[in-house]
Amino acid sequence: xxxxxxxxxxxxxxxxxxxxxxxxxxxxxxxxxxxxxxxxxxxxxxxxxxxxxxxxxxxxxxxxxxxxxxxxxxxxxxxxxxxxxxxxxxxxxxxxxxxxxxxxxxxxxxxxxxxxxxxxxxxxxxxxxxxxxxxxxxxxxxxxxxxxxxxxxxxxxxxxxxxxxxxxxxxxxxxxxxxxxxxxxxxxxxxxxxxxxxxxxxxxxxxxxxxxxxxxxxxxxxxxxxxxxxxxxxxxxxxxxxxxxxxxxxxxxxxxxxxxxxxxxxxxxxxxxxxxxxxxxxxxxxxxxxxxxxxxxxxxxxxxxxxxxxxxxxxxxxxxxxxxxxxxxxxxxxxxxxxxxxxxxxxxxxxxxxxxxxxxxxxxxxxxxxxxxxxxxxxxxxxxxxxxxxxxxxxxxxxxxxxxxxx
Amino acid sequence: xxxxxxxxxxxxxxxxxxxxxxxxxxxxxxxxxxxxxxxxxxxxxxxxxxxxxxxxxxxxxxxxxxxxxxxxxxxxxxxxxxxxxxxxxxxxxxxxxxxxxxxxxxxxxxxxxxxxxxxxxxxxxxxxxxxxxxxxxxxxxxxxxxxxxxxxxxxxxxxxxxxxxxxxxxxxxxxxxx
Numbered sequence: 001x002x003x004x005x006x007x008x009x010x011x012x013x014x015x016x017x018x019x020x021x022x023x024x025x026x027x028x029x030x031x032x033x034x035x036x037x038x039x040x041x042x043x044x045x046x047x048x049x050x051x052x053x054x055x056x057x058x059x060x061x062x063x064x065x066x067x068x069x070x071x072x073x074x075x076x077x078x079x080x081x082x083x084x085x086x087x088x089x090x091x092x093x094x095x096x097x098x099x100x101x102x103x104x105x106x107x108x109x110x111x112x113x114x115x116x117x118x119x120x121x122x123x124x125x126x127x128x129x130x131x132x133x134x135x136x137x138x139x140x141x142x143x144x145x146x147x148x149x150x151x152x153x154x155x156x157x158x159x160x161x162x163x164x165x166x167x168x169x170x171x172x173x174x175x176x177x178x179x180x181x182x183x184x185x186x187x188x189x190x191x192x193x194x195x196x197x198x199x200x201x202x203x204x205x206x207x208x209x210x211x212x213x214x215x216x217x218x219x220x221x222x223x224x225x226x227x228x229x230x231x232x233x234x235x236x237x238x239x240x241x242x243x244x245x246x247x248x249x250x251x252x253x254x255x256x257x258x259x260x261x262x263x264x265x266x267x268x269x270x271x272x273x274x275x276x277x278x279x280x281x282x283x284x285x286x287x288x289x290x291x292x293x294x295x296x297x298x299x300x301x302x303x304x305x306x307x308x309x310x311x312x313x314x315x316x317x318x319x320x321x322x323x324x325x326x327x328x329x330x331x332x333x334x335x336x337x338x339x340x341x342x343x344x345x346x347x348x349x350x351x352x353x354x355x356x357x358x359x360x361x362x363x364x365x366x367x368x369x370x371x372x373x374x375x376x377x378x379x380x381x382x383x384x385x386x387x388x389x390x391x392x393x394x395x396x397x398x399x400x401x402x403x404x405x406x407x
Numbered sequence: 408x409x410x411x412x413x414x415x416x417x418x419x420x421x422x423x424x425x426x427x428x429x430x431x432x433x434x435x436x437x438x439x440x441x442x443x444x445x446x447x448x449x450x451x452x453x454x455x456x457x458x459x460x461x462x463x464x465x466x467x468x469x470x471x472x473x474x475x476x477x478x479x480x481x482x483x484x485x486x487x488x489x490x491x492x493x494x495x496x497x498x499x500x501x502x503x504x505x506x507x508x509x510x511x512x513x514x515x516x517x518x519x520x521x522x523x524x525x526x527x528x529x530x531x532x533x534x535x536x537x538x539x540x541x542x543x544x545x546x547x548x549x550x551x552x553x554x555x556x557x558x559x560x561x562x563x564x565x566x567x568x569x570x571x572x573x574x575x576x577x578x579x580x581x582x583x584x585x
Contacts, residue, residue: 118437
């Protein structure tokens with residue numbers, strides 16, 4: 001690879017994923033050779049206190065409304081390798097901006113239907129038995145533009161409200177053990193320390209399962225946009241329930257029916273009824289290369305790459321089609337395959353220079369198969385906003401350009 | 408696996424609760440809050456009224472609160488402006504363009520109280536007194552025809568209000584595509 005410039009919105013050198021890469025490996029481009037020679041003659045940078053990506057890299061989050069407080073930003077999924085999202089590229093969604101919290105004064109209070117209400121400092125929590133787990137977080141509004149047939153033009157816009165990190169923290173079951181649950185306890189209500197005191201209810205059965213109170217993300221402290229110094233992490237579930245800047249957990253006899261579990265994050269069906277507490281994110285996959293707004297620079301070998309994930313467990317299979325879904329081949333699932341985490345798939349392809357529609361389809365270990373848009377619309381109608389896990393299609397044109405396609 | 412570990416957690420809890428005196432399972436970390444500290448930590452309002460504090464508000468008081476603190480964003484009559492409409496939309500949920508508002512969609516009036524206390528006015532949340540919150544909620548429910556002009560809202564009356572879409576929600580029955 002001669003330069004590593006990666007634009008998430010515009011096609012970049014890295015996005016030319018045809019034969020250029022193979023050629024570059026064998027013989028360096030003259031410009032790169034000159035650069036290499038300079039680098040050899042000149043002394044490099046001294047050590048730094050916190051390393052940054054190479055100046056040749058320009059992966060960025062993208063925001064639909066960068067100036068709005070109640071806003072979001074999307075992960076540049078096409079730029080990612082493996083299954084981890086760099087913490088600085090993890091998607092954001094907050095309703096009242098990112099608060100600045102001093103961990104020394106931050107407290108987590110657990111009270112309600114408990115034997116002994118307790119207040120934990122960050123030091124207390126870090127002293128508790130810890131766990132580290134890879135999990136994706138996906139906003140249930142991810143892929144909201146995909147309710148229209150062609151959907152968004154690139155994968156950052158279509159699927160970028162999903163990211164995956166290694167999270168470290170305390171299991172909520174351990175903390176609830178410290179406070180002791182009363183017999184009537186059946187839900188917990190979590191509250192954040194943001195300006196809107198964001199609040200969500202979690203069924204106790206799930207809270208006692210694999211829910212975590214996370215203070216670590218990818219080896220360092222959780223980033224401010226992700227809830228520093230403390231967030232709830234409800235694996236496999238819609239992102240909004242993983243309350244950030246966590247300050248209080250009330251053990252309760254019923255859900256609070258908070259605004260963000262009634263007015264929002266509910267799914268209106270054709271009969272006028274709305275599904276509520278649709279927490280689990282169903283299995284989903286997307287091809288990240290080649291994907292919308294990238295360009296193939298000539299026929300030949302292409303490795304089709306993408307990500308798959310399921311809120312119900314592990315990914316057991318990903319199939320890839322290069323003919324718009326007429327035929328499918330099994331992709332290779334390579335690298336770690338954790339439950340409720342991004343899973344990387346790859347599939348070798350030889351582009352013949354013609355027009356092709358590329359699609360991927362995930363199956364999880366419950367046997368659930370990622371649906372088409374048509375199947376989703378048939379059961380849910382047209383008023384649903386959240387939980388769109390349709391099969392996404394990209395069209396490779398004869399020019400090598402890749403666009404969104406109607407599946 | 409998941410099931411098993413959650414059952415295990417339940418079982419473990421039971422054992423620990425039973426053997427509280429000499430529990431070796433617990434770390435003993437965390438400190439016991441005083442009553443004042445616990446009071447200051449915050450609270451949640453539930454649909455059955457649990458959590459609602461003392462206080463009261465009338466429709467006419469609420470109209471004044473609304474005009475001063477809410478109208479600029481939600482419109483003079485809560486019909487929506489820069490921020491969402493809070494009233495209207497009844498009967499639209501099965502239409503092609505459903506209008507989801509507090510009036511047409513929200514199942515509980517307590518949620519309105521809870522949300523306004525937490526999050527509104529958007530730029531200065533937490534600035535209203537409990538009386539002002541009861542009042543502004545009374546005004547909004549009056550605009551929806553759910554509260555009479557002379558009614559007073561407090562912790563007793565608020566949870567009794569039946570929202571139009573009270574039975575509009577169903578549990579998650581996915582997967583729904585196989």
